[in-house]
Amino acid sequence: MHTRRGALQGLAAGAAALVAGRAFAEDGVLTVFVGAASSMDFTARLIAEQYRVTLGRPALMVSKLGAGQRLALGEVKRAAPDGRNLVFATSGPFSVYPYIYNKLDYDPVADFTPIAGISFFDVAIATGPMTGVKDLKELIEWQRRQKEPVFGSAPGNGSLSHFVGISTNLATGLHMTHVAYKDSGVGIIDLASGRLPMMITGLQPMVEMHKAGRIKLLAVSGSVRSPLVPEVPTLREAGVDVSSSTYTGVFGPPKMAPELVAKLHDAVAPMLSNPVILEKFAQQGMTPWPATPQQLAALLADERKRFEALVKASGMPREDA
Incomplete structure (x- = not known):
């Protein structure tokens, strides 16, 4: 009796919640x-x-x-x-x-x-005047020659940018140290001023500086090229088996x-x-x-x-x- 009454009360409460949800x-x-x-x-x-x-x-x-x-x-x-x-x-x-x-x-x-x-x-990989490279393959080789290779990412730890950097490490055998930026603008400034060799962040904030020649976009992380910069290859097209959005x-x-x-x-x-x-x-x-x-x-x-x-x-x- 009590079990049946409890079950009926539970059903009534559930029905009331659904009706209330629809009303709200x-x-x-x-x-x-x-x-x-x-x-x-x-x-x-x-x-x-x-x-x-x-x-x-x-x-x-x-x-x-x-x-x-x-x-x-x-x-x-x-x-x-x-x-x-x-x-x-x-x-x-x-x-x-x-x-x-x-x-x-x-x-x-x-x-x-x-x-x-x-x-x-997607996010994109870019470099600046610190490296002087023309494509991603050259950047990877440049990083191999460094005693302490690094890459920056924004918005930092746990972001897609960070994981694209980790995936690039794993795909190429590099051991780049991660530098986390909460703000992509600060990282891009460091890249353009020659204080950072490699930055991974959202594509859109980097497009204008790429077109102005202050930084160079080397690859986008997705499976297809971006209409914003159709001349920039995907990571896979650039020779790194990584694709992530x-x-x-x-x-x-x-x-x-x-x-x-x-x-x-x-x-x-x-x-x-x-x-x-x-x-x-x-x-x-x-x-x-x-x-x-x-x-x-x-x-x-x-x-x-x-x-x-x-x-x-x-x-x-x-x-x-």
């Missing part, structure tokens, strides 16, 4: 949190605007910078599963952080609900109703076929990636396997989060 999704302000600057907060604004237009309700972007996006993730992890609070984030906190930090304050699978894939972007997506709190997830996915998806938005993506060095919740979850699962193996092979020590 129809009204109130929808907030899109973002934990990284530059092209990330730019895109988060586009996402919030898309939700405003499609759902016909107030929507805004809130920048919550710090702790490698973890502050923004925390806002959504603690939120009710009603669709009012979402986060736009890169794949790193879900696929990389579990293997580079000793203890995270979230579970990358259980604490979030994948909603939609949005974009992916950062993916971005929209995530909600845990235990969201499937109907609500589908609604939020369908509401944001049209922006990825909008020519105006696609042009803005291209200017930021991003490629649209219109993934379903299931495709986003599957990609992150594959990424976790890949980065677990990569961290283990590199011998990279774990850090405190």
Whole structure:
């Protein structure tokens, strides 16, 4: 009797939660949190605007910078599963952080609900006047001759830039020491002034200095060349068997109703076929990636396997989060 009554009460509570979730999704302000600057907060604004237009309700972007996006993730992890609070984030906190930090304050699978894939972007390898090389092959040989070869990356430890450097070490047998930059601008200045031989960071911030001849882009990390600099080869084309991109997506709190997830996915998806938005993506060095919740979850699962193996092979020590 008590067991049956408890089960019925549990079912009633679950049904009430689903109804409440659907009701809340129809009204109130929808907030899109973002934990990284530059092209990330730019895109988060586009996402919030898309939700405003499609759902016909107030929507805004809130920048919550710090702790490698973890502050923004925390806002959504603690939120009710009603669709009012979402986060736009890169794949790193879900696929990389579990293997580079000793203890995270979230579970990358259980604490979030994948909603939609949005974009992916590459990083690029560049050099400056310190080396005087003309291509990646020459840079690798230059690094081999150095007593203490180094490379810089931004935004530093655990980023795609960092892992492209680690992967390049493993693929070429180099032992370059990593110099972490929180700000890509500082690293690019060091590169252009001859204080740093090699920088790995997002492509877009380096394009103008490359075109001005102050630095030289040698390779992009993705599987295809970038339309921003079509003359620059991929790493594989340049002779280094490495290919890696950062993916971005929209995530909600845990235990969201499937109907609500589908609604939020369908509401944001049209922006990825909008020519105006696609042009803005291209200017930021991003490629649209219109993934379903299931495709986003599957990609992150594959990424976790890949980065677990990569961290283990590199011998990279774990850090405190």
